[in-house]
Amino acid sequence: MDGAAPMLPVRCRVASAQAEGADVATLTLEPVAGALSGGAPGQFNMLYAFGIGEAAISLSGHDEAGRPMHTIRAVGATTRALTAMEAGAELGLRGPFGTGWPVADQAGRHLLAVAGGLGLAPLRPAILAAAAQPGAVSVVHGARSPDTLLYAGELSAWAAEGTPVYLTVDHAAPGWTGRVGTVIGCLPPALAGHDPAAVSAFLCGPEVMMRATAQALSDAGVPPDRIWLSMERNMKCGIGLCGHCQYGPDFICRDGPVLRYDRIAARLTLREI
Amino acid sequence: MTLRTIRELLAEHPLFARFDGATLDELAGCARTEQFDSGALVLREGETADKVFLLRAGDVAVEMATPGQPPMIMETLHPGDLLGVSWLVAPYRHMADARALSNVRALSLDAACLREKCDAIPAVGYAFFRAWAPHVAQRMRAQRMRLLDLYGSGG
Numbered sequence: 001m002d003g004a005a006p007m008l009p010v011r012c013r014v015a016s017a018q019a020e021g022a023d024v025a026t027l028t029l030e031p032v033a034g035a036l037s038g039g040a041p042g043q044f045n046m047l048y049a050f051g052i053g054e055a056a057i058s059l060s061g062h063d064e065a066g067r068p069m070h071t072i073r074a075v076g077a078t079t080r081a082l083t084a085m086e087a088g089a090e091l092g093l094r095g096p097f098g099t100g101w102p103v104a105d106q107a108g109r110h111l112l113a114v115a116g117g118l119g120l121a122p123l124r125p126a127i128l129a130a131a132a133q134p135g136a137v138s139v140v141h142g143a144r145s146p147d148t149l150l151y152a153g154e155l156s157a158w159a160a161e162g163t164p165v166y167l168t169v170d171h172a173a174p175g176w177t178g179r180v181g182t183v184i185g186c187l188p189p190a191l192a193g194h195d196p197a198a199v200s201a202f203l204c205g206p207e208v209m210m211r212a213t214a215q216a217l218s219d220a221g222v223p224p225d226r227i228w229l230s231m232e233r234n235m236k237c238g239i240g241l242c243g244h245c246q247y248g249p250d251f252i253c254r255d256g257p258v259l260r261y262d263r264i265a266a267r268l269t270l271r272e273i
Numbered sequence: 274m275t276l277r278t279i280r281e282l283l284a285e286h287p288l289f290a291r292f293d294g295a296t297l298d299e300l301a302g303c304a305r306t307e308q309f310d311s312g313a314l315v316l317r318e319g320e321t322a323d324k325v326f327l328l329r330a331g332d333v334a335v336e337m338a339t340p341g342q343p344p345m346i347m348e349t350l351h352p353g354d355l356l357g358v359s360w361l362v363a364p365y366r367h368m369a370d371a372r373a374l375s376n377v378r379a380l381s382l383d384a385a386c387l388r389e390k391c392d393a394i395p396a397v398g399y400a401f402f403r404a405w406a407p408h409v410a411q412r413m414r415a416q417r418m419r420l421l422d423l424y425g426s427g428g
Contacts, residue, residue, distance in 0.1 A: 117424035144424040170419045172346040177374050180334065180349045182415045189351075206423040 006239050009048045009092025010036060014085050015067055021148055023074040024118065025083040026060060029093060030067050039068055039096030041103060041125035042230060042258040046238050047072075048092030049081035056235040056253070057082075058122035059096065068093075071121035071150070097238040099258045101126040101228060106200045109226070111137040112190055114183050114213050116205020120150045122230050122257075123204050131163055138164040138190050142183040142205070145169050146176045166190050183209065184216045196221030202258075204230040211268045214261045227261035248273055279304045282380055286327050287353045288404050296400050303386035309373040315356065316371045322359035324381040328352050331377030336370040344370065348412070355408055360384035361401075 011032045018026040027047075029036070039045065044058040047070060055078040060071040074083040085091065103111075103126050111130045113123045120141050130137040139158060143149045146169055159165040166186035168179035179185060183205075191199060199222045203210045210229045218224050233245035233252040240254030248267045250256060267273060280301040283289050289297065307326070309315050315326065315333055326333075332351050336344040347369065350356050356379070359367050365384065391398035 142424065144422070148424065170422070170424065173343050174334075174336070174346065174372075176346060177332075178349075179332075179351070180346045182418050184418075185351075185415060188353075208418065208421060209423050212418065 006094060006097075007237065009046070009054075009094050010034070012036070012091055012093045014087050014089045014091070015063075017086050017089075020071060020150060023083065024071060024150070025074075025085075026069055026071045026121075027082065027085060028063050028067050028069045029091070030065075031093075032090065036068060036093065037096055038062070038066070040100035041129060042100035042122055043096040043098050044122075044235075044238075044253075044257060045070065045093050045095030046097070046235070047078075047082055048094070049078050049085075050090070050092065052081045053078040054092075054094075054236075055079050055082065056097075056238070058230070058257070059125060060121040061125045061128065068096075071118065071124075073118050094238055097235075097253055098256055101202050101230075101258055103129045106130065106136075109198050109200045110135075110194045112140065112199055112201045112217075112222075113137060114140045114187075114201060114203045114205070115150075116142045116183055116209040117144070117148075118150060119203075119205030119209075119230070123202055124151065124154075126202055127158070127163075131158065131161070134162060138166070140166045140168075140183050140186040140190050142168045142186075142209070143170070146172055146178070164190065182212075184213055187213070187216055187220060191220055191222075197223060200226040200228075202228050202230075207232070207268070214265070214268075218261070224262040224265060225260060228258050229261060229264070230257045231259055231264070232257065246273075279306070279380070282306065282329065283327075286329065286380065288327060288355060288408060291404055292400050296397050299390055299394065299397060300382065300387070303383045303390065304380050305383075307379050307381045309377040309379070311373050311375045311377075313373045313377075314370060315373055315377070315379075316367045318367055318370050320367050322357055322362075322365045322367050323384050324357060325360040325384060325387070326356040327380040327382070328354050328356060329378045329380060331379075332374040333377060334372050334374050336372055338370060348416070349374065355405060358405075358409055360387065 012029045015030045016028045039059045044056050046054045047057050048054045057070040061069045072082050074080040115123045235253040236242045236244040238253045240251040245252040334346045335348040338344045
């Protein structure tokens with residue numbers, strides 16, 4: 001993070017609030033005064049609902065004016081307050097913190113973005129960056145049901161522009177013509193036509209899903225040092241001081257959230273952490 | 274276009290990749306090609322499982338009928354997948370409906386013929402076990418993962 005006071009929130013205003021479903025909203029933020037640090041795809045900010053609490057929320061992109069966007073699901077008091085905000089509401093922001101997706105390091109390789117649920121939000125800016133190169137990225141997105149697919153309009157637009165998009169849901173009613181199953185079932189068609197050794201994968205979603213997907217990709221021949229996961233733990237300070245998000249020798253807020261699979265593969269099997 | 278024999282079609286299906294030539298020769302006599310238009314019912318819950326399908330093209334939804342409500346799609350199957358595992362499980366009745374989501378091309382294998390071959394030639398039965406058990410286990414693992422409802426609140 002830029003600046004000398006990483007623990008001091010910057011006062012921000014909601015420039016726009018976009019509902020993404022029943023309990024999900026995307027907030028575009030702007031500083032009340034001054035400027036915000038940019039932030040790279042995969043990094044996160046601590047968003048502070050005044051008087052309620054802070055939550056770590058990944059960047060889901062920047063708008064045309066360079067203002068940060070965050071897609072938030074209401075799961076607790078803080079995120080409920082954040083998702084209820086409308087344009088003009090004020091909140092605090094600290095960040096950006098953590099590591100980002102190594103998009104620039106994937107030149108010459110095919111990028112496979114695998115997102116489960118809200119995990120598409122942190123991957124979105126990486127996908128947009130990679131998609132600037134035609135044919136460079138494929139997207140796999142799994143959701144609970146067709147009506148909970150995140151960024152449905154944008155997924156359709158990506159597919160229309162030539163990005164292979166594989167959608168799957170846990171269950172569906174008749175009328176759904178996509179897949180019903182796990183994201184792992186989408187891997188064979190997503191990898192078809194690509195040398196797995198030349199594929200890089202970015203994974204974001206529930207840890208159980210990422211663990212199984214990383215293993216399946218590795219079994220399919222994608223090098224473990226070319227698979228990255230966005231890990232999640234209870235982040236508080238954001239700068240590796242408080243220890244709430246310790247994950248073995250790493251602090252997720254400082255050394256993550258984006259971590260390489262070969263570095264954490266053994267830890268993913270440890271139930272104690 | 275060259276017309277391929279049933280044996281050739283069997284040989285190129287992923288679930289038969291490990292079968293030797295003699296086994297394929299035996300099984301080809303049990304198989305036939307089938308096609309289903311999009312929307313057609315491929316099999317129905319409760320009916321005798323007298324066939325097992327090997328999907329070659331198109332997608333199939335496995336559905337469960339629920340009284341008074343639209344059926345739920347529990348799983349979709351795609352080229353390379355197997356449809357109708359009940360052929361091997363007494364009392365040989367399908368446990369769900371299956372409907373073509375698009376135009377489907379498949380090979381069907383006659384269940385009685387297959388069971389007869391497996392009974393008569395244990396090596397054929399073992400080849401089935403080796404080839405198909407991983408496929409069924411993989412689908413069971415996927416079902417378990419979906420039971421976790423990972424993408425529900427908080428996911």
